Amino acid sequence: MSTIQRNMSLTGEPPKTINTQQKLASAIGLFGLALLLLALLNVNFPNKSLWLTASLVAIGAGTVWFSIAAYAHKHEGIKNDGVYFKSLTSKGFWAWILGISLTLFYVLLYWFPQYLGLGNNGDNTDLVALFDPLSRFLNGGPASQWFVYGTLYTLAILAFGIKFILKYCHNKYEKLRTYSVMFFQLGFAFLIPELMFRLNNDSLSLPYYDLKNIWPLNYYNFEQYRVDQFISAGDIGVALLIFGVVSILIITPILTYKYGKRWYCSWVCGCGGLAETAGDPFRHLSDKRLIAWKVERWVVHSVLVFVVLMTTAVVHSYLGDDSSKYWLTKDVFLICVAVILTLVFSGTFIFKREALQKDAQLAAIGYFVIIMSLIGLHYFAATKLFLFNAETLRQSYGFLIGAVFSGVIGVGFYPIFGSRVWCRFGCPMAAILGFQQRLFSRFRITTNGGQCISCGNCSTYCEMGIDVRAYAQKGENIVRASCVGCGICSAVCPRGVLKLENGPLQKRIDSNEILLGNDVDLMNYVNE
């Protein structure tokens, strides 16, 4: 069996699909990258503004030209020809080269920024220095490694966003949602925080705040230094702080109820934005096996528990004990957390018990018990919070989840594991939104009666590794916590079987409405 497979890809030598224009475009893009690399290797460019501009423009223009050359002469339609023949998109040589380079970049970024040229007190060299002019222009100060990263990240979303739009030029849903992530990345993640920084002066000092980056994705939002900054910044600061709390507790449930988690994951979020644009060529690499789904549910929910514990611990650690000074004391805070969790879990179990799968129930019960007992432990025994020191928890979360998982594995391994590894296995925000989507949302992917031919395009191109076909071929709607509503399964389906919709909660998952073509009586038996 496997020998045949190997033979088939070996004997088949489909034509190389890259044309002359694409080669030229690649050369321009690589030239831009080479400039950055030279800067990294200590070349001190004389006119930094000029060279930085040249580099960024070359990368952007090269990518866009490449996409035009790849798609413009083609018919409107699906453009997946040869995906599994190209080295870069089928875990071949170039995929590994790219993966390793990206990973190295992340390692430098997180742990050795000095090698990128980060200096003390804005005394930058190398790559970071190259970005100083742009940083000064936007926020008035010198660049940091994060500024470099943010700029390149935004550039990637914009350039590859255009590529994605050209690729799916026939699909308005895909186009609109890509415009949206491009807008949120450029505006909310990049420009607004930089400009906000500019507003800071002696009397006002707001923390760097990407408004769309909601806790728990933004796991550090409620750390002491930020909260202090918010509070000391007066009304605006307090408003932002309240907005941060309201986002997760009120805004997300409402929007997810109405539109599914896609409103965030594939229309707004920056991680999702990169996955959908630069990561698009790798979406089919996601693991579709049942075992991967199992691992996913355990890991992503563990991260959620971790972040809740960590944040509770951190906030707890800087709150006071004296209620006469400020109403929110350590104890009040813990009680609030306990009450919120209890409300969520008991509500779910009372109203949605049957919708939860068996192991999901067990997991939920398990985690709930852990959280409650840890809180109880502290409350009654008053030892160190949660057995661990809050700062240790915070640091390990930042290292393990914030850096290793979301950066190194999440993006560095795009060409190997697919584009949404972080979103699927690691993101606590996705876990919360997924929970909401699974249980209280109008969103579903409707299956079109009996039209499915089990071809597998939908499952293959689902970046979240959902076996869409398993549902579609049974005539069942797809309601999965992890679905980010990218709409690609619907786009690639050759038989028009799938439609992302918001509709009434009744009959959302109804497998009794199977319309596989036989008469109604038989279907009654089949569905027994």
Added chain:
Amino acid sequence: MEHVVIIGNGIAGVTAARHIRKRSDKKITIISAEADHFFSRTALMYVYMGHMRWRDIEPYEASFWKKNRIELIKAYVETVDTRNKTLHFKDGGSINYNKLIIATGSVTNTFGWEGQELNGVQGLVTKQDLEKLEKNAPNNKECPRAVIVGGGLIGVEMAEMLRTRDIEVTMLVREPAFWAAVLPKPEAEMISQHIISHGVDLRLTTELEKIVGDAHGNVKAVITKAGEEIPCCVVGITTGVTPQISFLEKSKIETGKGILVNRHLETNVENVYAIGDCAQQREPIGQRPPVEAVWYTGRMMGETVAQTICGNPFEYNPGNWFNSAKFFDIEYQTYGWVFSDKKRKEYEAQFHWECTKDLRCVTISYHKENNQFLGINTFGIRMRHEVFDRWLNEKRSADFVIQNLKQANFDPEFYKKYESEIQNQFIHQFENA
């Protein structure tokens, strides 16, 4: 324990096995000579085009079969001895059954052309065909040009496959437009244009005379009935499929074009059933052809026969006809009956709408006298199966369908809607008439 043996691991056989397992504890064995595991025949093209790997077109993981206690045997059944309830394999060995389900599918239909046995002449039905094509037409250096004989669903898929490797394709079609035996003329013409726009050399009203080979027994060219010689390295035979029943010749099982079955999908021999592509209804059901070689009817027959075998005798009773396909970039769906010009019933009237870009069209057929809606063909606009099924059952009028077309729209969100354009044209048509 009763032993149910199924010959054929296609959609029909596998659906039967799954549903028998759901309802009973019987021993189940599936025999197939083609592939280790069930795969989606309809997706063969995507493997050659590089959209998917082989394992991606297998709908179930390898562990599925064990978990559901469905035994798989890879062998070719050469003879069926119904008296001793035994199957004999080509490579020796045999197996006994209590109940036998034959789900052997189809083979490529050929017409005894001269040269059809040459290397490079092939159909596109089996896994082996796919491997052959990979060998015969790996790229446009080895195979600069291919000729496809026959303009049907498999033919257009083969053309699309070869075009992704920049191989020149000439397609010989007997009718005056692509698939004109099935589609009304305006649709057949629109699709023909679309096929041409993909660089296919579409030869209409052209038939194959013979295939010419070189000294090594490889294909060199084809010669058309008009006498034209077209050089090529591969000849794709896509002139339809026919039930795979050759191995039943010496058995007691009655066959016609396919294996003859009644509405319970029983053959003339007790405890032997036939389902899927290889089955032929003794009495055609409604307007359906007696042999239905489509995916979902195989699935339905599998469900039906599983009920019967598990002691709940059930008639195969397909509801309203539906089907779908894709011609390069244009998706096609059909619900109810819309006939081609040649097959059109005398009571059938058709309303046709086409968008200006030549990528979308809709044909609605209805009863001339009472305006009853009979069926719809839709190209480039997705429509809801459930809604049309309901409307057909409720015997709605064409007027009603046109007025409520929005309800049936299944295109992705934010897509441009064409309903009002269609409605306007429909109303207009009667003003002029």
